[in-house]
Amino acid sequence: MAGTATQERAGRFGPYGGRYVPETLVAALDELEQAYDQAQADPDFHQKLDELLRDYAGRPTPLYFAVRLTERLGGAKIYLKREDLLHTGAHKINNCLGQALLAARMGKQRIIAETGAGQHGVATATVCALFGLECVVYMGEEDMARQELNVYRMRMLGAEVRGVSCGSRTLKDAISEAMRDWVTNVRTTYYLLGSALGAHPYPTMVRDFHRVISREARRQIIEKENRLPDAIIACVGGGSNAIGAFYEFIQDKDVQLIGVEAGGRGPQLGEHAARFRGGAPGVLQGTYSYVLQDENGQIALTHSVSAGLDYASIGPEHAALHDSGRAEYTSVTDAEALEATQLLARTEGIIPALESAHAVAECVKRAPKMSGSDVVIVNVSGRGDKDMGILARELRLSGAE
Amino acid sequence: MPIQFPEKPGLVVYFTVGDPDLATTHSIALAAIDAGADVLELGVPFSDPLADGPVIQRASERALRNGTRLRDVLELAAALRVERPESGLIVFSYYNPILRFGLEEFCAAAEQAGVDGVLVTDMIVDEATDYLQALHRHRLAPIFLAAPTSPDERLARIGAVSRGFVYAISRVGITGAQKSLTEDAEQLVRRLRRFTQLPIAVGFGISNPEHFAAVGEFADAAVVGSAIVAAIERAGPKDAPHAIARFIQGLRRDSREPAAPAR
Numbered sequence: 001m002a003g004t005a006t007q008e009r010a011g012r013f014g015p016y017g018g019r020y021v022p023e024t025l026v027a028a029l030d031e032l033e034q035a036y037d038q039a040q041a042d043p044d045f046h047q048k049l050d051e052l053l054r055d056y057a058g059r060p061t062p063l064y065f066a067v068r069l070t071e072r073l074g075g076a077k078i079y080l081k082r083e084d085l086l087h088t089g090a091h092k093i094n095n096c097l098g099q100a101l102l103a104a105r106m107g108k109q110r111i112i113a114e115t116g117a118g119q120h121g122v123a124t125a126t127v128c129a130l131f132g133l134e135c136v137v138y139m140g141e142e143d144m145a146r147q148e149l150n151v152y153r154m155r156m157l158g159a160e161v162r163g164v165s166c167g168s169r170t171l172k173d174a175i176s177e178a179m180r181d182w183v184t185n186v187r188t189t190y191y192l193l194g195s196a197l198g199a200h201p202y203p204t205m206v207r208d209f210h211r212v213i214s215r216e217a218r219r220q221i222i223e224k225e226n227r228l229p230d231a232i233i234a235c236v237g238g239g240s241n242a243i244g245a246f247y248e249f250i251q252d253k254d255v256q257l258i259g260v261e262a263g264g265r266g267p268q269l270g271e272h273a274a275r276f277r278g279g280a281p282g283v284l285q286g287t288y289s290y291v292l293q294d295e296n297g298q299i300a301l302t303h304s305v306s307a308g309l310d311y312a313s314i315g316p317e318h319a320a321l322h323d324s325g326r327a328e329y330t331s332v333t334d335a336e337a338l339e340a341t342q343l344l345a346r347t348e349g350i351i352p353a354l355e356s357a358h359a360v361a362e363c364v365k366r367a368p369k370m371s372g373s374d375v376v377i378v379n380v381s382g383r384g385d386k387d388m389g390i391l392a393r394e395l396r397l398s399g400a401e
Numbered sequence: 402m403p404i405q406f407p408e409k410p411g412l413v414v415y416f417t418v419g420d421p422d423l424a425t426t427h428s429i430a431l432a433a434i435d436a437g438a439d440v441l442e443l444g445v446p447f448s449d450p451l452a453d454g455p456v457i458q459r460a461s462e463r464a465l466r467n468g469t470r471l472r473d474v475l476e477l478a479a480a481l482r483v484e485r486p487e488s489g490l491i492v493f494s495y496y497n498p499i500l501r502f503g504l505e506e507f508c509a510a511a512e513q514a515g516v517d518g519v520l521v522t523d524m525i526v527d528e529a530t531d532y533l534q535a536l537h538r539h540r541l542a543p544i545f546l547a548a549p550t551s552p553d554e555r556l557a558r559i560g561a562v563s564r565g566f567v568y569a570i571s572r573v574g575i576t577g578a579q580k581s582l583t584e585d586a587e588q589l590v591r592r593l594r595r596f597t598q599l600p601i602a603v604g605f606g607i608s609n610p611e612h613f614a615a616v617g618e619f620a621d622a623a624v625v626g627s628a629i630v631a632a633i634e635r636a637g638p639k640d641a642p643h644a645i646a647r648f649i650q651g652l653r654r655d656s657r658e659p660a661a662p663a664r
């Protein structure tokens with residue numbers, strides 16, 4: 001077991017993580033931590049979760065050998081971990097099922113969540129329908145416009161979507177608004193946070209619910225190749241799919257872990273969401289990690305074509321993996337991600353989410369430089385249905401080419 | 402240390418520095434002290450004020466649009482310290498602007514400016530080891546929030562490390578006005594008394610003379626924030642100092658009269 005590879009004391013990853021929240025929330029975080037620890041020790045909880053992951057969400061997801069993409073790039077053998085095939089269309093459901101089971105154990109009837117790309121919102125609305133819970137999702141108005149389909153899906157599932165009009169009107173502002181709701185309704189409400197972010201115990205708990213990705217991938221690659229991969233590539237917004245894809249490989253020192261941030265339109269502050277390129281350690285929304293900010297400590301605006309990567313901070317465990325050098329972080333631009341979306345669609349018949357396309361784009365850069373005996377796994381965290389509006393516009397799909 | 406409340410209940414006044422502009426904030430601060438505020442909380446604007454309601458969010462946005470920085474807050478404090486040596490001055494901030502400034506550098510500069518205490522909204526006692534050491538080195542009073550949801554064990558820790566006063570949050574929620582005070586406030590103050598001899602100030606949602614008088618029945622001071630910020634917003638730059646003076650005099654005067662019948 002990878003166990004406590006990067007974790008020295010509860011909630012800290014090296015210097016990162018912790019709890020930087022209003023005092024009002026501390027008791028709720030303590031209650032959550034305790035309930036989570038109890039659930040972790042309860043075989044019944046794991047059995048229920050495993051059943052739901054299998055019968056409801058569709059786990060295990062395939063590890064698919066992408067033959068044509070491999071031939072096209074002419075280097076390493078490329079495998080795709082198909083989280084896009086899960087129910088609701090992204091990895092987010094892994095975490096939502098786990099946390100919804102926990103909320104039910106805790107007797108909470110009202111669930112709130114934030115969402116960027118809408119995938120976490122849809123997954124939350126889905127589990128709330130499944131468990132018969134009230135669901136309110138906060139979403140920046142900018143994201144509501146660019147991920148409109150997911151807004152309808154959430155409403156279809158019975159969730160109330162509350163638009164957030166402050167700040168940059170994206171994920172960061174949705175989290176602030178969800179936290180305001182939580183502070184106000186903390187006695188009755190469960191905050192179902194959607195990434196490996198925020199105050200302890202969220203980064204640890206969300207990671208644990210996504211560890212299944214690397215647990216399966218490790219077994220699957222050994223079955224198929226009789227060896228471990230040379231590299232795992234995943235996109236990093238808050239960092240949940242990436243930490244899930246990395247975690248069980250952390251102790252396998254020969255496996256390169258590569259996180260891909262949003263390079264957006266370019267390297268200027270405000271034009272991207274590459275926290276490790278332009279950010280500095282700081283505190284945002286409950287945790288100490290790398291944060292894109294100006295010289296006065298005000299949080300910077302960010303940009304990415306992909307709403308799910310468009311966030312000024314990054315999960316604290318990634319900050320620790322970055323500083324220790326165990327994982328490597330890089331970024332790809334909007335244009336590269338769009339190009340990779342089309343490439344994967346046309347070589348493999350798989351349209352990835354724009355978030356996941358960032359991981360594919362990094363693979364496009366690296367695979368050709370690797371040898372034919374090397375093996376790379378790309379985590380395809382979600383599918384691209386939600387992005388068809390953006391793709392139609394950006395790739396001019398509306399007429400003849 | 403000028404954090405004291407000679408007249409009961411004491412009055413702590415919050416406003417966001419740089420809203421609507423630095424010069425007006427300076428005049429508002431002087432007007433508030435002269436009208437009877439014992440302690441000023443000088444609010445550092447932050448881009449992502451997740452513990453604040455719409456009124457203080459808007460104030461933060463206005464102040465940031467003016468380019469207000471932590472450095473400006475400290476300069477204002479230094480000026481006020483000279484002009485009004487007897488008033489209590491507290492820097493009220495989210496943690497990130499302080500971290501970016503440098504915790505040690507900030508504390509040194511705050512001490513130099515004559516600041517008495519520091520309150521960081523998203524700093525809790527559990528994370529405060531370095532923070533407390535830096536504040537102690539520079540003789541700054543750490544002021545922590547205590548919440549109705551904080552169990553006794555936390556209140557004990559909060560009481561043990563606080564100096565100056567303890568800030569009891571009147572209710573579960575974010576900053577902003579409310580119609581009536583809940584029983585949460587009185588219960589919290591009663592619980593807190595078991596763990597601290599320090600004065601206890603009650604804040605969040607205190608917006609009129611009735612609230613002020615009611616808090617005076619069980620606490621040592623009241624903190625008025627959103628109501629002040631809303632009055633600044635309503636009055637506009639020219640009239641804000643005068644409006645704040647009148648508002649504060651109203652709180653003080655009406656609270657000395659026999660409890661007004663409920664409206």
Ligand SMILES: Cc1ncc(COP(=O)(O)O)c(C=O)c1O
Nearest residue numbers: 119237238239240241308355382
């Ligand atoms: C498909 C997909 N991948 C990745 C992300 C980014 O989140 P994280 O970094 O937590 O995996 C999102 C977030 O919305 C998403 O929808």
